Amino acid sequence: MSSITDLIRKEIENLSTDATRTNVGSIITLADGVAKVDGLSKVMFNEMIEFPNNVLGIALNLEEDSVGCVLLGDVSSLKEGDEARTTGKLLSVPVGKELLGRVVDAVGRPMDGKGAINASQSLPVERIAPGIIPRKSVDQPLQTGIMAVDSMVPIGRGQRELIIGDRSTGKTTIAIDTIINQAKINKQGEASGDANFRPVFCVYVAIGQKNANVARTIKTLEESGAMEYVTIVSAPAADNPANQYLAPYAGCAMGEWYMENGMDALIVYDDLSKHAVAYRQISLILKRPSGREAYPGDVFYLHSRLLERSARLKEDCGNGSLTALPIIETQMGDVAGYIPTNVISITDGQIFLEGDLFNKGIRPAVSVGLSVSRVGSAAQIKAYKKVAGKVKLELAQFRELAAFSQFESDLDATTKASLDKGARIVELFKQTAANPISVEVQTSLMWAMQNNFFDSIAVGDVNRGAQSLRKYLETQGKEACDLIYSTGKLEENTEQKLRSAVEDWKRTFS
Amino acid sequence: MPSKFSSLITKLVKESTNEHGIIDKSLVNNVLVGLKEINSPMHQEILKEFLTEITKTLRFQLVEVEFGSETSKSVMTKLKDKISATISRPLDFKFTTNKSLIAGYRIKLVDDVFEDSVQSRLSKLSQSFTS
Numbered sequence: 213m214s215s216i217t218d219l220i221r222k223e224i225e226n227l228s229t230d231a232t233r234t235n236v237g238s239i240i241t242l243a244d245g246v247a248k249v250d251g252l253s254k255v256m257f258n259e260m261i262e263f264p265n266n267v268l269g270i271a272l273n274l275e276e277d278s279v280g281c282v283l284l285g286d287v288s289s290l291k292e293g294d295e296a297r298t299t300g301k302l303l304s305v306p307v308g309k310e311l312l313g314r315v316v317d318a319v320g321r322p323m324d325g326k327g328a329i330n331a332s333q334s335l336p337v338e339r340i341a342p343g344i345i346p347r348k349s350v351d352q353p354l355q356t357g358i359m360a361v362d363s364m365v366p367i368g369r370g371q372r373e374l375i376i377g378d379r380s381t382g383k384t385t386i387a388i389d390t391i392i393n394q395a396k397i398n399k400q401g402e403a404s405g406d407a408n409f410r411p412v413f414c415v416y417v418a419i420g421q422k423n424a425n426v427a428r429t430i431k432t433l434e435e436s437g438a439m440e441y442v443t444i445v446s447a448p449a450a451d452n453p454a455n456q457y458l459a460p461y462a463g464c465a466m467g468e469w470y471m472e473n474g475m476d477a478l479i480v481y482d483d484l485s486k487h488a489v490a491y492r493q494i495s496l497i498l499k500r501p502s503g504r505e506a507y508p509g510d511v512f513y514l515h516s517r518l519l520e521r522s523a524r525l526k527e528d529c530g531n532g533s534l535t536a537l538p539i540i541e542t543q544m545g546d547v548a549g550y551i552p553t554n555v556i557s558i559t560d561g562q563i564f565l566e567g568d569l570f571n572k573g574i575r576p577a578v579s580v581g582l583s584v585s586r587v588g589s590a591a592q593i594k595a596y597k598k599v600a601g602k603v604k605l606e607l608a609q610f611r612e613l614a615a616f617s618q619f620e621s622d623l624d625a626t627t628k629a630s631l632d633k634g635a636r637i638v639e640l641f642k643q644t645a646a647n648p649i650s651v652e653v654q655t656s657l658m659w660a661m662q663n664n665f666f667d668s669i670a671v672g673d674v675n676r677g678a679q680s681l682r683k684y685l686e687t688q689g690k691e692a693c694d695l696i697y698s699t700g701k702l703e704e705n706t707e708q709k710l711r712s713a714v715e716d717w718k719r720t721f722s
Numbered sequence: 723m724p725s726k727f728s729s730l731i732t733k734l735v736k737e738s739t740n741e742h743g744i745i746d747k748s749l750v751n752n753v754l755v756g757l758k759e760i761n762s763p764m765h766q767e768i769l770k771e772f773l774t775e776i777t778k779t780l781r782f783q784l785v786e787v788e789f790g791s792e793t794s795k796s797v798m799t800k801l802k803d804k805i806s807a808t809i810s811r812p813l814d815f816k817f818t819t820n821k822s823l824i825a826g827y828r829i830k831l832v833d834d835v836f837e838d839s840v841q842s843r844l845s846k847l848s849q850s851f852t853s
Contacts, residue, residue, distance in 0.1 A: 223850050231838035236830070251833035297835075 235298040245452040246497040249279045249296045262297045265289040280498045282454035305462045306331030307469035311443040318447045318455040337461040341520035346529035353591045357393030357648020360578040360641040363600035368591030370524025370533035376540045377565030385645045387480040393648035395438030415479040417445045417463035420486030456490035467534045474530035483539035488551045561585035580607045595702035599658040610634020639674035652696040689713030743812030783814045786830040790823035
């Protein structure tokens with residue numbers, strides 16, 4: 213009790229008793245979460261505006277005779293003529309490790325009922341992306357744990373890799389599996405006691421999603437033990453467009469904190485199509501001129517300024533990184549849409565997911581032809597590069613040959629071999645959700661495939677075989693995998709150990 | 723961009739101000755009557771611009787002063803003199819009592835508010851506990 217009294221006394225003693233000067237205005241119009249305010253002559257762009265009943269707004273439109281503010285929170289208590297005050301502050305969100313394991317809204321307020329977030333620092337949501345000087349080329353891998361991705365479209369720390377595809381093709385699953393894999397690697401690295409180990413902290417931004425989907429994602433992350441490394445920023449479909457518009461920037465500020473403090477972070481924007489729609493809604497209400505598909509003219513800048521904030525920093529700038537996995541939903545597989553082409557041109561590659569492959573049971577449904585990583589093998593460990601170097605080409609050839617071979621009954625031996633190999637790789641790449649594979653096991657599986665150990669197994673049994681081999685490599689054949697993990701290379705002695713392990717497994721597999 | 727009537731509007735606004743440079747309601751009425759009598763084809767446009775300019779000028783001239791309790795005339799005069807000395811344009815003072823301030827004052831000049839009242843201090847204190 214006395215501590216509360218002391219706290220109150222301290223607050224009263226520290227209270228400034230000087231006269232205050234504030235810049236005020238009054239609401240002229242109020243509609244759809246946007247208020248037009250008369251006055252506020254000294255307002256800054258993106259400044260937080262205070263309305264009655266603790267409602268906050270952001271000044272987005274500074275016009276000659278009025279200010280357009282998007283409102284955050286419950287606007288039902290506001291009315292025409294209400295006073296609006298400038299705060300002198302840009303919209304900021306709490307940042308730091310205190311946010312790990314928490315679910316917050318677009319302004320960093322907790323939504324999970326786990327109490328207040330005692331973050332000691334905050335950062336503005338809108339910030340300038342790192343320039344040319346502090347940046348460094350992407351050269352460290354960020355393992356997704358998904359064989360089809362890590363082998364054909366490797367992602368590096370600091371890269372922006374777009375996940376694009378129609379609805380229900382497994383876009384979110386790829387992002388969530390990547391987060392789960394980071395948690396798995398983090399736990400493994402922390403347990404090893406390696407002083408040079410760099411964990412990857414994750415931020416998942418849910419924009420315009422159904423609350424049920426967000427709840428499912430949280431459950432998946434909790435069940436897989438990944439939640440302790442993740443912060444979820446949620447602006448669901450039921451939230452107002454202003455919060456949906458702000459959520460990715462808020463999440464980015466949270467991710468940037470790790471990068472600027474010499475750590476590695478991963479951010480998932482799920483998804484930017486809905487983000488663009490929320491921004492279009494705000495822009496139309498603010499009466500900004502609309503362009504193609506009614507999007508405002510700065511819809512490219514909306515995403516470019518967000519994604520440019522992901523980077524890999526130089527050693528003298530802390531050596532941190534922020535990797536971004538933005539998600540875009542296409543309509544009927546049309547990658548040439550306005551928003552998809554914008555984001556494709558901003559990012560460093562894309563993982564395109566095909567509905568047809570998904571429906572055929574090829575999951576993850578990664579399209580070999582349309583998926584690309586502009587960082588390429590620079591973001592792969594040497595051992596993996598050695599075994600997976602040609603796999604993309606082989607699979608692309610397989611898809612092409614498979615299409616033609618439907619009309620040919622008599623195939624030559626080379627074509628038959630290519631088809632056979634391709635079908636086996638496709639089977640090898642099939643992977644269930646929330647089941648990431650470590651890079652050393654992936655390397656070993658690819659090595660076994662490239663060294664024809666799966667050739668004697670029927671195509672339909674290859675996936676079962678791969679799972680059996682995976683189990684074997686994680687238990688009895690661990691020595692070879694440990695060598696790959698520690699050296700990152702596939703040297704002669706490692707290959708010998710791997711060969712003997714795979715041969716042992718082959719004898720037991722039926 | 724100045725309109726084609728800008729010099730006319732300036733003159734009309736000048737006609738609407740009294741000897742202290744303050745907009746006077748009766749003088750504004752005189753101008754409006756005069757405009758109606760002329761019955762120019764541009765009447766509506768001129769009227770619109772004139773009223774916009776008058777509203778703008780009124781906003782810039784008005785100083786709303788609120789006190790938490792009844793205040794003596796001498797305090798009002800002192801305050802008036804002090805503000806007039808700081809701001810070099812004609813000002814129209816409007817003094818009122820606002821009991822919700824409890825004690826202290828609140829001065830509103832265009833869209834700037836200068837405030838030192840018990841209400842604002844309590845509000846600051848409440849914010850310091852909740853933030």
